[in-house]
Amino acid sequence: MDELHHIVNDVIVRFAGDGGEGVITTGEFFGLALARSGLDIFKVTSLPAEIKGGPAMIQVRVGEEPPKSQGSFLDILVCFNNEVYHLNKADLKPNGVLIYDPDCEIDETNADATKIEIPLTEIAKKEAGGALSKNMVALGAIGGLLDIEAELFEPLVHARWGKKGEKVIGNNLAALRLGRDFAQNLKHLVPFRIQRHPHKGAQVIQLGGNDAIALGSIASGLSVFAGYPITPASTILEKLAVMLPSFGGKVMQVEDEIAALGCVLGASYAGYKAATSTSGPGVSLMVEEIGLASMAEIPCVIFDAQRGGPSTGLPTKEEQSDLNLAIYGGHGDSPRIVLAPANVRDCFDLTIEAFNLSEMCQMPTLFLTDFYLAQAAATTPEPDLSSYEIINRLRPTAEDLKDYKRFKLTESGVSPMAKPYDDATFYIATGLEHNEIGNPDISPAAHRKMSDKRHQKLQTAIDYAEKKGTFARQYGDPEADIAVITWGSTEGAMQEAIDLAARQDLSVAQLHLLLLNPLPDQTIFEFIKNRKRIIVAELNYTGQLAQRLRAALNIQVESFTKCTGQPFTPYELLKQIMFYHGWDTGQSEPVLSQIARVQKQRQAPVPAPGHEGQDAAMAGAVAVSRI
Amino acid sequence: MDELHHIVNDVIVRFAGDGGEGVITTGEFFGLALARSGLDIFKVTSLPAEIKGGPAMIQVRVGEEPPKSQGSFLDILVCFNNEVYHLNKADLKPNGVLIYDPDCEIDETNADATKIEIPLTEIAKKEAGGALSKNMVALGAIGGLLDIEAELFEPLVHARWGKKGEKVIGNNLAALRLGRDFAQNLKHLVPFRIQRHPHKGAQVIQLGGNDAIALGSIASGLSVFAGYPITPASTILEKLAVMLPSFGGKVMQVEDEIAALGCVLGASYAGYKAATSTSGPGVSLMVEEIGLASMAEIPCVIFDAQRGGPSTGLPTKEEQSDLNLAIYGGHGDSPRIVLAPANVRDCFDLTIEAFNLSEMCQMPTLFLTDFYLAQAAATTPEPDLSSYEIINRLRPTAEDLKDYKRFKLTESGVSPMAKPYDDATFYIATGLEHNEIGNPDISPAAHRKMSDKRHQKLQTAIDYAEKKGTFARQYGDPEADIAVITWGSTEGAMQEAIDLAARQDLSVAQLHLLLLNPLPDQTIFEFIKNRKRIIVAELNYTGQLAQRLRAALNIQVESFTKCTGQPFTPYELLKQIMFYHGWDTGQSEPVLSQIARVQKQRQAPVPAPGHEGQDAAMAGAVAVSRI
Amino acid sequence: MPFMPPKEYKTEAKPIWCPGCGDFAVLAALYQAFSALDIDPTKTVIVSGIGCSSRLPVFVKSYGFHTVHGRTLPVATGIKLANPELTVLAMGGDGDAFAIGGGHIPHAARRNVDITYIVMDNFIYGLTKGQTSPTTGSQEGTGHGFKLTPTNPHGQWEEPLNPLAMLLTYGASFVARGYSAKPKPLAEVYQAAIRHKGFSFVQVLSPCVVFNKTYDELDAAIIPLEGKHDTSDFRAAMDLAWDTQTEHLGIFYQKERPTLTDRMAAIGTKSNPEQRAGDLSKLIAKYR
Amino acid sequence: MPFMPPKEYKTEAKPIWCPGCGDFAVLAALYQAFSALDIDPTKTVIVSGIGCSSRLPVFVKSYGFHTVHGRTLPVATGIKLANPELTVLAMGGDGDAFAIGGGHIPHAARRNVDITYIVMDNFIYGLTKGQTSPTTGSQEGTGHGFKLTPTNPHGQWEEPLNPLAMLLTYGASFVARGYSAKPKPLAEVYQAAIRHKGFSFVQVLSPCVVFNKTYDELDAAIIPLEGKHDTSDFRAAMDLAWDTQTEHLGIFYQKERPTLTDRMAAIGTKSNPEQRAGDLSKLIAKYR
Ligand SMILES: Cc1ncc(C[n+]2csc(CCOP(=O)(O)OP(=O)(O)O)c2C)c(N)n1
Ligand SMILES: Cc1ncc(C[n+]2csc(CCOP(=O)(O)OP(=O)(O)O)c2C)c(N)n1
Ligand code: SF4
Ligand code: SF4
Ligand SMILES: [Mg+2]
């Protein structure tokens, strides 16, 4: 490694090109190579509107510690063509490194950047079998520029194109080499190298959020999965369709989301763990059956990969705006569990808890992942499967079966659930109010007692969560006057913002909630004690978690939201923290809609292009419309 | 009129019998006769589970002033058979009047009551053409006992059975007369007579809640109504099916609730006022399309006749538990208007406002009526149709059409909506995020600006409501330390409770909200200023309005709920008021579910049979299951 | 379980149906069929939607799931998918089936999921008090029991659907019709339907005596198929279904083809052998 | 509006479809038909659901409503109900129509609501990237473009539906098929469909070149009906629909019968004459 360069530990690289140019593969290989060499990576991608072609990008953040988010600005931007250059140029740090095909007309946005021109297309066409190899030329070049061993990339080519024959492999290997060769003479221009070190102790894997959910479901003992395709949830269904059958499970694409949850409820009634995946529009359609599950006390897990709403909304954009629907979606009072993962690892671990809580409380569980997590991938230690507790529903004992009461009133609210075929009894499950046997009973006493029973199970869930201690996480300065509460994939960006703020001696405490209904109230009351300001930061318009905290806990909190289809960047959260500490950060006046005003809600301004405007530019790059 | 008797001004009479015994007709005629004689009445009915037979009851409250609710205990109970006697006996005042067929085995529950035995069946069978006339014998008898003129009843017989021929009329008239004759000798036993006075100035009509909604819709200019049957909403659809065609409107029963709202959105897109009616399960199914209406800015009115939930729940029981669904039902942030009538008159007046707000704000409006209102009927002054303001949606001007932008950004958030065929332009409505033209646009700026636009319209609604001043009503002592907030059909019972409390010098202020989303925040802030306690009383388990007030306004309020499928009685609300004033009313410990505990919520105990237990007994009488 | 005579399948719950309702006979015939087939209540599930007819599972000794309006088939499919050993029946009314639930039928049929779907067709909505159903007769005389209903007080504007023709078109592998007034053949049709491997559909004409009394009309229209018809002849079955003047009773069509269970079982062999062991650790290791 | 040549019906919005997608031809043929019929964009509404195909209204000068997945027909019905003067088209993909939207089709057809429903059938879910649709071919060889999809990676277990047989069974009064590779006859079928008074259904074979490229297969299977077939013969139309080896192109069936609009108009005369005046005060006075 070249001793003349800074060694850095946190690098953000974005590859931008057309869908047809194979740019995603470049980024995937780049990430995979560095991950296998022992670094942690965090990867986000953005696909175009068009099925073929159209601007796409992949961004890889690399570090010795697992990156907490996608970051704010780019250290390196690699542009395959002029169109994507203009869509992405504003996101590069002023003194960042810009690598580009001569097609790009570089302008003064990047006046202070290190500019490295590499004839990607020309090299590919002339010497590597055609333009298709352009992406490997770029990969070779960046490898050369950063002194990353060629041996890390070559096996990836063999693995990917092994079945396509010698010629394809040859072309791609040639492209890799030629890119590298070309870059050799320019590598002195790049002022840093990535910190590298031998492999960590634990075996590391690289997972996408939806992979993690699929694997976590299998680990939980999932038996039946029924679903209907929808962006960004489809790959959960698709991965399980490939994998689950070999574990004895069944996966079926059905005619719509109503049928999907119907199948799931049937399978669960039959005594088998069952789940479905969808996005907001699908959850909206499932609302009646969620109420049935709540009333008839049938466990089930619904994975909701949230996207921008309302309605068809922004199918390929980030938003955390299905919380209201998850908690309140249903006529009548129909209790359910709501969980939200913050990162790819949670997508595995918390999926197991989703099944646990659902089985334990015999209640529907909604699992709110989101577009960001669905398309992100990250390194994480290989899970030790023996370390997970797997909870199964309560079944009747021989004693219970003597005078079996499916809906027996108990202290925890949970009663034994018989399994058809295996348990030699029978009972009726119904969406009507019922007595302990299960027969319809709409008397005042029955309704009151059964309502109590159903809601009592929420306390059972809280007890479990508080005991386990893994359903809320704290960060930052525990003594800080200013406290923020987050949920979902916002956690990491906020943690980074807190770290950045700490460097300026601005202290903030963070409480991150993974269990959103019922709320772990003791933890929250403990956390908010003696704070001067409590702010809930989230990605939706009306401040849904802020509202929920007020509603359920009768407490007062402030709301800070962003609703542009983009995730928070650490940088904009830092600005907000500075603002709370009394700094003038030039924040534009928040738009005051009625609800916003009443809530004293603060909204992140629409980002303007420029160096603070990563979002605007990403938006360009990711103006896609898969729905 | 007999001078030996007290003249009373507020009498509650219940007729209990089997569905097949025509008991409902007895009550209807009784109410109608007194209404036509110039009194105000309030009527509730309860039908049996079985289509034929099974215990039914009708309760008529009569007074010089419009009764505010069904009341707490009965002054007179008329029992047609032994089964219904036992179901209803506990609701009679200790010193009330019990009128019964000899079939009834009267027990000591009614030891202190005035007991009047009348051989209803025998008279009918022997002298009035058969048992079918029993109900008219009862009517004649009560007329005789209370000195109500026979001439008030006879026209009703002619009107009802006029087409059935002489014989039927003859039998029924005979039954009326025979009942009256039999009662003549016993009338001294009834210690009171009903205050009677000449007809009031304004013409009075007697309306059911669902009639009023149907008529209000016609008054609003409804053009297309599509629905799917469901208790207790079906009669809205059915009444409109009869009436609307003659006003040039179209009514269609469609294949399900999703199709119903789909049709409504289509009709409204086409430029015509459109609405649907359903109950909780139907609203649950409509959630996705409600989001579409919110996103594509399409006016529509959804009447939700709430019933006990969750799921199929308690189809023939009272509950106010669809508020969460109405406000929050939908993925993403999808603003909508939510209104709730308190009484039959509101069902007319507020229906007009439902259309007004929906058209004005180009937004879906949910109108939360309930089982209680759906089956209740009451007298009300005939509405002066010319006094209502009817608002139609904003249409593009010739100027607008030159460069037509369907979703033009404006200060109020409202933009002109073109009408196909009539407006010589075209545009696309879509559930995708869009630009001002309507074309799909999922850029950050578009999403932010359009979200602002959609939410800004809520402020427009608030401005209208605050200006009009009819969307919230106050009652009781404006200076009271203790304040209650109510919604829906709970208003009247609370007003009565406040009047009762005032007699004991216990003062309470009441704010009743008709507009539940957006909240008329200034009115609420003004009302809660300087109170010691603010309690939200409502008929659901989790305190949905209490939660909403906290959530949206960042204020702290207490919650008092009842969730037994029964309405509040003035008496139990009085007890609660006494409790708030520090009296020990022997309230049983409220059950503390997690949510209840965290909310410091107080629940009305399950009523026990006995004189405080009107509900338990009514429950018996009304254990029905139409779904 | 020891052999149970028909009446032992009765539960304590008393049917809420009106005296004379066709559904009583539908239920009695089911007890008969269950007894004849020696159905084990602990290994059987009856799924229903919402309606007078959908109350049926409450009155039968067996596992039961009284779901929500129109979702009978998805739930029944999920049960069979989870445990193919279970005997699964789905039951409901004409509204539950062909109005709100109509979107699920084609898919249950083409999947050939091995359940028995019994639709109690009374050409009306009973439970909600007499509104129009998708099989209510039309003014033009198609279907049964034309009447002005509370939701069509001035006239009907829809042609009734033809359930049997629909089910045949969707690919149902067993299609039959019964009549509540003929309980013996009805019980026999049930037996054949439950025995059939694959999706079996039985339309039972089961009059609502309160809102659409069609006994006379039906009595005049029925003709039992008995032996006269080749149940493997799809085209002939279609012709019988389109003979809307006559209500043919019996099995219209029956054909064995792979069921959903069969096909799902078959794919086990197609999955990646190294995954077949079901070793999750190995699968996870692929993500290294 | 003055006469508009086909290309004037084009909007500025550029189709997001992949090069070669069948939907381009479907769109072009629609421009042709609109022009030929002198369609007035200000008096026409195109309703669609969600899918690649459902983006179509964005590209046509006319009123348009891009609704949610599967709700095309209810919305289109509502529009026609509200204003029978409007020309109403409904369009969508095979998933939008026969999966999530399948429950609405029987009712639109039996109601004979006067709209034109065009389903762009590519035997796959395009927009969500290649999952199985209700018309995806089966292993056994029924239907077109059998393939292992992302959601059926090990095998298909459902027989594809037969859209034309279904629509005929439901009582659609106009049933036809077109093919995107034959744009001229397609435009003619459109014209006939739009002109038809009543519910007209057109299945357009419109291949997805990315996820289910079926051009070759279809080219080999098509036979135009041209003149050889009596479109008033229901049974013959059924037989053609059941000939699953061949993709007959053209009008299968056409029959005039009262439309929803006709029947609704007729009841005006049946309502109570004293109400007919539409005098609300009089109506309210009845509640005295
Ligand atoms: C989502 C929903 N919509 C409507 C209803 C009201 N509802 C209950 S049963 C029923 C129809 C009953 O007709 P059918 O299925 O033919 O059964 P029947 O009573 O005639 O046996 C309706 C509309 C409901 N329970 N849920
Ligand atoms: C309620 C709902 N479920 C799922 C989706 C996702 N989705 C969008 S289009 C589509 C299917 C597209 O297939 P098709 O209708 O055949 O149209 P094509 O793209 O093939 O033209 C699906 C499942 C959605 N938008 N809404
Ligand atoms: S209403 Fe009709 S279908 Fe329902 S129980 Fe009575 S007779 Fe049977
Ligand atoms: S994915 Fe298929 S259906 Fe969609 S635009 Fe591309 S070719 Fe057409
Ligand atoms: Mg029926």
Ligand SMILES: [Mg+2]
């Ligand atoms: Mg398709």
